[in-house]
Amino acid sequence: MSPKKITTADHEIVCQEGESVLDALLREHIDIPYSCKEGACQSCMIRSTDGAPPTNAQKGLKDVLKHQNYFLACLCIPHEDMHVSIGDSPVTFTDGTVTGKELLNPETLLLTIEFDEPLDFYAGQFVNLKRADGLIRSYSIANNRVHAHKLTFHIRRLAGGRFSEWAHQELAVGDKIAVSDPQGLCYYLPNDLEQNMLLVGTGSGLAPLAGIIEEALHHGHRGEIHLYHGSREVDGLYWIDEMRQLAKAHPNFHYTPCVSRGDAPAGITQGRANEVALAALPSLKEWRVYLCGHPEMVNQTKRKAFLKGASFQNIYSDAFHVASSTLE
Amino acid sequence: MSATATTLYEQLGGEAAVNAAVDIFYRKVLDDHRINRFFDHTDMEKQAAKQKAFLTMAFGGPNNYSGADMRRGHAHLVKMGLDDSHFDAVMEHLTGTLRELNVPQNLIDQVAAIAESTRTDVLGR
Numbered sequence: 290m291s292p293k294k295i296t297t298a299d300h301e302i303v304c305q306e307g308e309s310v311l312d313a314l315l316r317e318h319i320d321i322p323y324s325c326k327e328g329a330c331q332s333c334m335i336r337s338t339d340g341a342p343p344t345n346a347q348k349g350l351k352d353v354l355k356h357q358n359y360f361l362a363c364l365c366i367p368h369e370d371m372h373v374s375i376g377d378s379p380v381t382f383t384d385g386t387v388t389g390k391e392l393l394n395p396e397t398l399l400l401t402i403e404f405d406e407p408l409d410f411y412a413g414q415f416v417n418l419k420r421a422d423g424l425i426r427s428y429s430i431a432n433n434r435v436h437a438h439k440l441t442f443h444i445r446r447l448a449g450g451r452f453s454e455w456a457h458q459e460l461a462v463g464d465k466i467a468v469s470d471p472q473g474l475c476y477y478l479p480n481d482l483e484q485n486m487l488l489v490g491t492g493s494g495l496a497p498l499a500g501i502i503e504e505a506l507h508h509g510h511r512g513e514i515h516l517y518h519g520s521r522e523v524d525g526l527y528w529i530d531e532m533r534q535l536a537k538a539h540p541n542f543h544y545t546p547c548v549s550r551g552d553a554p555a556g557i558t559q560g561r562a563n564e565v566a567l568a569a570l571p572s573l574k575e576w577r578v579y580l581c582g583h584p585e586m587v588n589q590t591k592r593k594a595f596l597k598g599a600s601f602q603n604i605y606s607d608a609f610h611v612a613s614s615t616l617e
Numbered sequence: 618m619s620a621t622a623t624t625l626y627e628q629l630g631g632e633a634a635v636n637a638a639v640d641i642f643y644r645k646v647l648d649d650h651r652i653n654r655f656f657d658h659t660d661m662e663k664q665a666a667k668q669k670a671f672l673t674m675a676f677g678g679p680n681n682y683s684g685a686d687m688r689r690g691h692a693h694l695v696k697m698g699l700d701d702s703h704f705d706a707v708m709e710h711l712t713g714t715l716r717e718l719n720v721p722q723n724l725i726d727q728v729a730a731i732a733e734s735t736r737t738d739v740l741g742r
Contacts (some may be wrong), residue, residue, distance in 0.1 A: 327626075329635045330670030349636065592661050598648055599661050600640060 293367040297375055298573040304367050310335075310346075311362035314375075321375055326363045333362040333413075339372040339437040351602050361612070364515055378396035382419055382467040383408075393527035397493055398457050399431075402468060412477035412500025413579070415607065416440065417469035418452070426452040429581065429607060430471065431496035433504040440468065441497035443527075475579060475607040477501045478510035484603075485576045488516045489563050491592055492525060494582025497607060499528065501579055506539055514539075515570065519547040519562025519582075523554060563590040567597060574598030579607070584608035624676035625727050629720060635672045638714050639665055642672070645710040653704045655694050675711065675732045687738035695741045704736055 293304045295313060304313040311333050314321050323333035328348055337358040346365035362373075367390075389401030411418075412433040419425045423517045428442040460466070475497060486505065488498045495518050501513060520526045525548075532544040545565060546557050553559035563586050570576075575612045578594045580587045587608040594604055630637075643665060647653050656664065667690075690697065711732055715725045 325673040328680040329632045329673045331666045334672065349632070447691060489727060588658075588660065592647060592656075595661060596644060601665050602661070 293432040294370040295367065296370070296372045301337075309363055310365040310367060311369070312364060317395060319375070321362065323363060327363050328364045334359050335362050335507070336360070336374045336378070337371055338374050338378070342370055342371070351474070352478050352480055353476060353605070356478055357474070372394045380417065380469045380472070382417075382469050384465050386466045387460060387462050387464045387466060388439075388561030389441075390460070393443060394524060395577070396446045396525065397445070397527055398453075399454060400442045400444050400460075401439060402442075402466060403439050404468075405438075408440065408471065409437075410434065410440070410471035411476035411478075412504040413581075413605070413607070414471040414473045416471055418442075418456075418468070419467040420452065420455065424452055424455075429473075429493075429497035429500075431500050433500050433507055435507060441496075443493040445493040473607060475501075475581065475605040477504045477508075479505070479510070481577075482509060483512045485512040485596070486510070486514045486579065487566060487570060487573060487576055488514070488579040489519075489566050489582075489586075490517075490580075491519045491562060491586050492609075494518075494580075494607075494609060495528065497581050498579060499532075502535070502542065506535075506542065511541065514542045515545070515566065516543065517545045517562040517566040519545060519549060519565075521548065521550045523548055523557060526557070535612060561586070563593070566590075567593050570597070575603075577603045580604070580606040582609055584610055625724060625731075626673065629676050629728075631725060634718070635669050635676065637718060638672055639668050641717055642710055642714040643668065645713060646707065649706060649710065652703050653699060655699065655703070675728050677727065677731055684735075684738040687735050688741055691739045692741060695717065699740065701736075704739060708732060 292306060295302050295304050295310060297319065299315065300319055300320070301315045302313055304310055311321065311323055311326065315323070321333055321335070324330040329539065331349070332508065334350070334354070337360060341358055341362035343365055346360040348361070348364060350359060350361070383406070385402035385404045387400065388403045389399065391399045393399050412428055412430060413430045415427045417427050419483060426591045428444060430440050431443055432439060432441045444453055447453045473499045490498045498516060498518070500514060505514060518526060518532070526546050529546055532546070536542050536544045547553070547560055547562040547565050548557055549561045558565050567590070573594050576599050578599050580590050587606045591604055591606055597602060647656060708729065712725055712729055715728060
């Protein structure tokens with residue numbers, strides 16, 4: 290084994306024989322967080338940008354992180370030259386064309402954007418949409434990979450929300466809009482088709498979850514799939530019929546719409562989606578859990594799912610932080 | 618150094634032991650009403666990674682913790698009222714976790730002594 294070249298965004302360094310990437314970076318005074326140097330704390334996690342890193346350098350990482358070629362610098366003795374990215378990599382944008390606008394409920398817009406070139410994305414990831422004046426907002430992708438030229442989004446109109454108001458009222462079919470590379474780690478990988486899945490979403494948190502479910506069913510997922518979608522009132526729910534039909538077509542898919550305020554009409558469960566879900570499922574040991582929506586719901590449920598037996602390795606989440614309050 | 622002079626970290630089982638311990642330890646901590654409020658606004662996944670680093674250190678493994686880091690990392694909790702009683706509760710869960718993993722008492726005592734040595738920094742004294 291001869292010395293290997295490690296290329297970062299700003300540096301090119303040499304990793305000596307038997308030396309870890311972390312030690313090489315530190316020797317060259319390149320700023321990288323680290324702590325245990327033993328593969329336990331995961332603080333020195335970085336990403337290989339030109340192919341898979343050595344497998345043993347990915348020990349203990351979540352499947353989606355492995356999938357995106359993240360690895361632990363402290364465990365990595367390179368077999369060949371590597372290009373790595375430390376910290377957030379710059380985001381590039383591609384222009385798409387708006388081809389569809391449809392209301393899913395009074396406050397949620399289904400926006401469809403199509404592209405000339407196919408995109409590499411996973412349902413559940415998100416992109417940044419950029420308006421011509423530079424205003425940027427993140428939205429989850431709601432469709433699956435089968436539609437590689439198309440992305441759909443559920444855009445909830447927020448009181449005083451500059452982007453969402455504009456998307457609802459001014460953005461028109463035929464307009465061009467800049468869309469970033471897909472990002473995020475809350476998505477489905479078909480590496481265990483027998484694993485049971487719990488998905489909990491509030492409001493437009495249904496978007497990534499619906500995409501993940503479609504993706505799972507497309508891969509023939511055989512474990513039980515439980516979706517709990519919640520809103521304050523029935524008006525905030527959507528795709529009720531679509532989800533019910535999906536549940537009819539796939540006996541392993543179970544759908545429970547929930548409302549947290551007032552009495553629930555027939556067929557809808559009264560209560561917060563996350564609480565209803567946790568009360569209904571006895572144990573989440575070995576389950577895969579997806580949580581999308583209100584940050585507080587996501588954070589609380591993550592903890593409760595962990596206490597109910599799910600491991601953090603199997604919990605995927607995307608908290609929707611918003612700049613303004615939702616329309617009541 | 619002779620081949621038998623293994624570290625406490627290695628004697629406990631290295632990274633695999635840390636992974637096993639972190640889950641058991643965290644379930645104990647989050648189930649304990651005396652201390653779980655300190656984690657109300659914490660991203661537990663990131664916290665679990667920090668906890669792995671902490672246990673690596675407590676197990677006497679290689680680490681990069683300094684007293685200053687410990688002080689900085691816990692200052693907001695001290696403002697929330699973190700005191701000796703909470704530190705004791707965490708110690709109790711740490712030793713309880715190791716007992717559950719059938720770690721011999723002499724090793725538990727060594728881990729406890731390392732964790733105990735962070736008390737003044739954690740409590741910002």
